[in-house]
Amino acid sequence: MTRSIRPDAVLVQAVIAGALSFAHLHDLASAAGQDGWKAWAYPISVDLLLVAAWRRLRNTGPSRLAWSWFLIALVASLGANVATAGFLDLQHPPAWLRFGVAGWPALAFLGGTLLAHGSTPPVSTVAPEAAPITEPEPVTTVHTPEPAVEPDPLPAVEPTPALPEAPATPAVVAPAPLVAHARKVADDHQTRTGTPIDVDTLRARLGVPPAMADAIAAQLT
Incomplete structure (x- = not known):
């Protein structure tokens, strides 16, 4: 299957512009005294x-470095195009034009060498390894119930039977996993609001009874 060849307008324009610039550089070098193959080598x-x-x-x-030599080559090419448009008498070229054309090979050799062998800082493509995130181990706190304080006995007028001692209310001890989860919730609240979490908010976030929330809050302090 044959494919039809359609000319690209941009490519055609580039070929025309390159050919004209090449010819202008050749004419300028030839007018400056460079004959034969030397005049054709200058535009190349x-x-x-x-x-x-x-x-x-x-x-x-x-x-x-790259911008400097790009501008030097662009000025040389653009200057040749302008010089051959009648701004200079190519039949009697000035001395500075002969000097510039004669010194161009050394200048071009220096620029090509610097561009080809210039050192460039290596670009690292390896991303730095991220430090592993370690979570703090949960701290288990054993809540020791305080001993009940017995009230002072009243002076007895007559001997009365002693009242039975009320049993001490067992203290609520929160399990360690729940305390660790509550600590994360409290840290997140501290980070977002900038204030410590209160007991009511902690109880609402955890969904635990008030007594359990108080015990957890006591262990977090």
Whole structure:
């Protein structure tokens, strides 16, 4: 199956512009006294330096070195196009033009060498390893009930039988996993609001009875 070849307008424009710039550089070098193959080598040298600087900008990012040589090659190419448009008498070229054309090979060689062998800082693509997140181990706190304080006996007028001692109310001890979970809830509340969590909010978040919430709050302090 044959495919039809459709010309690309951008590619055609690039070919035309490159051919005109190439011809202008050749004419300028020939007018400055460079005859034969030397006049054809000048436009190749300018265009190669321009491409090398642009490739350095694309591969390693913007740098002062690449931008400097890109502008030098661009000025050389643009200057040749303007000079051949009648702004200079190419039949009697000025001395500075002969000097510039004669010194261009050394300048282009220096620029190409620096662009090809210039050192660039290596870019590290390995992401640093994240430090493992370790959760604090839950602290088990044993709540010791305080001894009941007996009231002072009243003076007896007549002997009365002693009242039986009321049994002490057993203290509520929260299990360690529940305390660890409550500590995470309290830390999250502290981070979001900037204030410590109160007992009512803790009880509502955990869904435990008031006595259990009080015991957990006591263990968190």
